[in-house]
Amino acid sequence: DAKTTQPPSMDCAEGRAANLPCNHSTISGNEYVYWYRQIHSQGPQYIIHGLKNNETNEMASLIITEDRKSSTLILPHATLRDTAVYYCIVSNSGYALNFGKGTSLLVTP
Amino acid sequence: GAGVSQSPRYKVAKRGQDVALRCDPISGHVSLFWYQQALGQGPEFLTYFQNEAQLDKSGLPSDRFFAERPEGSVSTLKIQRTQQEDSAVYLCASSNRGELFFGSGTQLSVL
Numbered sequence: 001d002a003k004t005t006q007p008p009s010m011d012c013a014e015g016r017a018a019n020l021p022c023n024h025s026t027i028s029g030n031e032y033v034y035w036y037r038q039i040h041s042q043g044p045q046y047i048i049h050g051l052k053n054n055e056t057n058e059m060a061s062l063i064i065t066e067d068r069k070s071s072t073l074i075l076p077h078a079t080l081r082d083t084a085v086y087y088c089i090v091s092n093s094g095y096a097l098n099f100g101k102g103t104s105l106l107v108t109p
Numbered sequence: 110g111a112g113v114s115q116s117p118r119y120k121v122a123k124r125g126q127d128v129a130l131r132c133d134p135i136s137g138h139v140s141l142f143w144y145q146q147a148l149g150q151g152p153e154f155l156t157y158f159q160n161e162a163q164l165d166k167s168g169l170p171s172d173r174f175f176a177e178r179p180e181g182s183v184s185t186l187k188i189q190r191t192q193q194e195d196s197a198v199y200l201c202a203s204s205n206r207g208e209l210f211f212g213s214g215t216q217l218s219v220l
Contacts, residue, residue, distance in 0.1 A: 034208070043113070043200050043211025044152060087151055094207040095142055097168065099151030 004088045009104045012082075018075040020103050022088030025069040031092045033064060035073045036099070037084040044087065044099070047073065078107045113212035115201050121218045122191045130186045130215045134203030141184050142209060143176055144200040152200055158184060191219045 005023040012018040024033065032051050036044040048055055048062045050071075055062045061074040075082055087102040114133040122128050134141050140159055144152035145168075154168040160181035169176070173191075178184040188195055196219045202209035 032207075036209075041213070043202070043213050044209070046208035046210070049208065085151075094140075094204060095157060095202075095209060096152075096154060098153040099144075101149075101151055 004090055004100060006086070006088050006100065006103045008101065009106070011106050011108060012075075012078045014080060014107055014109050015077055018073075018078040018082065018105060018107070020073040020075075020086050020088075020105065021070065022073070023070045024088070024090045027068050027090050028092070031090045032094075033062065033068075033071050034089045034091060034094075034096070035060070035062065036087045036089065037082075038087070038102070039081075039084045047086075078105075080107050080109065083107045113201055113203050113210055115199075115212035115215050117215060118213065119216050119218075121220065124193060124219055125190050126219075127187065127189045128191055128217065130188075130199050130217070132184045132186070132201030132203075132212060134182065134184070134201070135210055136182075138203035138205050138210070139181075140204040141178055142202040142204070143184070143186050144202065145170075146198040146200055146214070148197075155186070155199075188217075191217075193219050195219050 034049040035047040038044045050062045064071045085102040085104050087099040089096040116131045142157050143155040146152045156176045157165040158178045173189045175187045198214040198216050200214045202211045
């Protein structure tokens with residue numbers, strides 16, 4: 001699986017959009033981009049995934065650049081409950097060999 | 110069931126002791142995964158089952174680690190002769206289509 005690079009931490013004010021970037025410059029054509037998040041003391045939770053088109057669901061939007069070398073996860077109206085570690089994973093098998101360290105998002109009141 | 114269930118939630122073992130960790134996947138999910146998560150790190154893949162077949166065990170760190178899923182449902186991760194470096198949260202996930210559904214994990218502490 002291709003390697004991903006994420007900033008270690010980010011802050012966001014409650015009610016504002018949280019934009020979490022991910023670089024995956026070595027992604028290959030059949031690899032999907034997956035996003036998960038992990039709230040303290042819980043297992044990771046699936047958020048969204050995509051191949052090359054932008055995707056949206058009830059939790060978030062995923063924007064993938066045209067060259068597919070990077071993507072952004074958007075939480076449109078962050079709440080305190082969105083405070084978590086967010087993992088960006090690239091995989092053609094649906095599972096990851098490892099999740100990396102992710103981005104620790106802190107949503108502040 | 111409603112979600113992936115793991116037991117026990119916490120396990121304390123003396124070094125050298127054998128442990129068995131259980132995972133009940135979501136009913137009907139074909140794929141089952143085990144991950145290890147050390148403190149402050151992201152989950153790392155251990156092994157993958159499709160039904161009862163173990164298709165990938167490349168992440169198992171040593172031959173002290175053994176996983177099974179004999180009837181294609183419940184899975185057990187066994188660690189023999191535990192060492193302090195085995196202390197971690199062990200996560201189980203199941204899947205049918207691509208996205209993984211995780212349990213809350215078993216926190217193993219080896220003293």
